[in-house]
């Protein structure tokens with residue numbers, strides 16, 4: 001299931017030999033999450049993850065019910081901007097912005113205020129409620145932090161959008177200053193399981209990421225911490241990652257799927273199978289029933305025509321328009337999809 | 353129209369590119385000289401600038417959407433935007 005499969009050849013789906021057992025497993029999860037309102041245990045999630053492919057639709061249906069019961073039908077729409085692109089000293093093996101790989105992405109300096117504001121206005125014009133300013137850095141230096149603390153209130157005042165920031169590893173003081181500047185949500189992805197992290201990043205440790213996530217919470221910003229699936233991690237490691245996220249309790253979890261980037265060490269991997277992606281969206285919703293689960297990068301290449309299915313498998317937020325260095329599908333397509341699904345666009349706040 | 357001599361996906365001379373066909377990537381290399389361009393991607397558009405040959409794409413312009421490997425027009429340079 002975890003080995004990426006060439007997308008050209010259809011993969012036969014696996015059938016359950018024990019349909020009654022599968023139904024019982026799903027019924028127990030449904031009772032816990034919908035009737036008792038209790039989160040599932042790690043072992044329960046592991047059992048659900050082992051269900052054969054023909055159980056993905058009932059699994060997704062349950063995840064959708066859980067999303068509706070815990071978070072309602074609204075979908076939070078966000079625009080993102082790479083305000084400082086490329087030239088990053090870190091070596092995240094999936095990333096086209098690392099200076100360590102021979103990537104086509106050329107480093108560009110911090111965009112000026114007018115350009116950031118214009119991008120925020122584009123975002124507001126699409127009906128989004130959140131705008132995230134993203135920088136390709138290990139962490140913010142003094143100048144970067146000063147720029148951010150000016151920009152965030154400016155964007156907020158000009159557009160009325162909630163402003164999120166993603167600027168790498170933070171110190172306690174960085175986190176305090178960003179919180180004071182009015183950063184609504186801070187993004188810092190775990191990306192992958194602790195046990196797999198060393199195969200993907202060697203320039204910083206998983207623990208540093210987790211520590212920044214803790215600082216974000218401590219300074220009362222909302223925590224956005226996402227994942228990147230399809231880098232060669234095993235199913236057990238995906239479950240491990242889910243469990244580690246459950247410990248951190250992020251308000252938002254963006255789900256990225258690997259879109260292999262030329263020049264990076266992961267350039268030759270295949271995107272994961274669409275059906276497998278739906279299974280893991282559902283499992284992440286079942287493991288994180290109250291979170292904002294956002295469609296992020298790689299959904300177009302991974303899910304293709306199944307993008308609407310992810311919206312009924314637990315997703316309740318999306319990044320609209322383009323990503324950091326790659327393009328998204330047209331915003332009209334996403335907005336029409338939400339209309340057809342009868343999911344209103346609206347801000348989602350942290351669960352108290 | 354300027355001749356598209358280089359692949360905007362990989363920067364190789366057009367005839368030596370085996371096919372970069374990525375529809376969801378902005379152009380990364382100048383179609384005229386094959387240099388890496390400074391690319392700004394915003395939620396609704398992208399803009400790519402060659403030090404020599406100016407800027408492709410642009411704000412809100414529908415051509416600023418996926419067309420990375422189509423024939424591209426080069427507009428006069430806008431100075432002082434990027435490094």
Ligand code: SF4
Pocket residue numbers: 088089090091092095096097098135136137138168
């Ligand atoms: S820290 Fe961020 S920008 Fe830098 S290489 Fe890693 S993912 Fe890319």
Ligand SMILES: [Zn+2]
Pocket residue numbers: 359360361362363364369370371372
């Ligand atoms: Zn090419």
Ligand SMILES: [Zn+2]
Pocket residue numbers: 382383384385386387402403404405406
């Ligand atoms: Zn050029």
